Amino acid sequence: MQILSFERVSLQYPQGIEALKEVSFELKKGELFTLVGPNGSGKTTLLKLIYMELFPTRGTVRVKGFSSSKIRSRDIPCLRRRLGIVPQATELLEERDVFENVALAMRAVGGKGIRRRVWEVLSQTGLSSRARSSPHQLSGGEAKRVAIARALVNQPFLLLADEPTGGIDQERAEGILSLLKRINRQGTAILLATQDERVGQSLAGGILRIAQGRLI
Ligand SMILES: Nc1ncnc2c1ncn2[C@@H]1O[C@H](COP(=O)(O)OP(=O)(O)O)[C@@H](O)[C@H]1O
Ligand SMILES: [Mg+2]
Incomplete structure (x- = not known):
């Protein structure tokens, strides 16, 4: 079952460059793909189109039942609640502890059993202590890993991770990659953006290569 598709998607920033050009691909339920490309190639832009922070200049992005050409702005929060987003900058709330950072993401959605579920994802991501x-x-x-726990707490069908190993030493980066592999084996689809060719090889899923806004 298809959960994500890009159909000839181009994106031009206002008064800016065309950051994506005719991008087409699809992702099926439970799949793991690594988007590999150098700095400035369009990776973050592509992820922002999925959670509809940006809209295509041409073409269509479809995520589950949502289409970029039809979605109403009031339905965008509903889409985002069903996605797990690990942004390039981790953006934790400094005045809250780890537990609360993760719990807040769940309170925003209003689920039941918040404490139990937060402890569960903290354990899953190795953060109980x-x-x-x-x-x-x-x-x-x-x-x-807190950003990953926060993204997972609402049980997304698709986890988007923007350079989750950027600026992290080799050993810890490998820990994060094995965590993501485990999450994927448990059924969550993952699309991970990275500059690092080795990350794609280590994850051993599909690879999408991007250069200057085009998949190659
Ligand atoms: N808000 C913006 N306005 C104008 N240009 C942007 C904006 N964000 C990114 N860009 C440009 O779009 C291109 C792709 O950027 P980005 O998607 O951030 O690449 P990556 O994540 O692969 O480093 C770059 O040339 C970048 O300078
Ligand atoms: Mg980026």
């Missing part, structure tokens, strides 16, 4: 730490006490790798 860090639940009461504040973000400034965490290593870069731990902060990324």
Whole structure:
């Protein structure tokens, strides 16, 4: 079953460059794909089109039942609640501890059993002992794992991760990649953007290569 498709999608920033050119691909339920390309090639732009922070200049993005050409702005939060988004900048709330950073994402949606579910994802991401730490006490790798826990707490069908190993040492980066592999084996589809060719090889899923806004 198809959960995501890009059909000849181009995106031009206002008064800016054409950051994506005629991009087409699709992702099926439970698949894992790595989007590999150098800095400035259009990876973050492509991910933003999926959670509809940006809309195509031409072409259509479809995510589950949502289409970029038909979606109403009031339905966009509904789409985002069903996606897990790990942004390029981790963006944790400094005045809240790890537990609360993850719990807030769930409170925003209003699910039941929040405490139990938060402990479950903290354990899954290896953060149980860090639940009461504040973000400034965490290593870069731990902060990324909090961002991953936060993205997972509402059980998304698709996890989008923008350079989750960027700026992290090799050993911790491998820890994050094995965590993502495990999450994928448990059924969550993943699209991960990276500059690092080795990440794609290590994840051993599909690879999409991007250069200057085009899939190659
Ligand atoms: N808000 C913006 N306005 C204008 N140009 C942008 C904006 N964001 C990104 N760009 C340009 O779009 C291209 C792709 O950027 P981006 O998607 O961030 O690439 P990547 O994530 O692969 O580094 C770059 O040339 C970048 O300078
Ligand atoms: Mg980027």
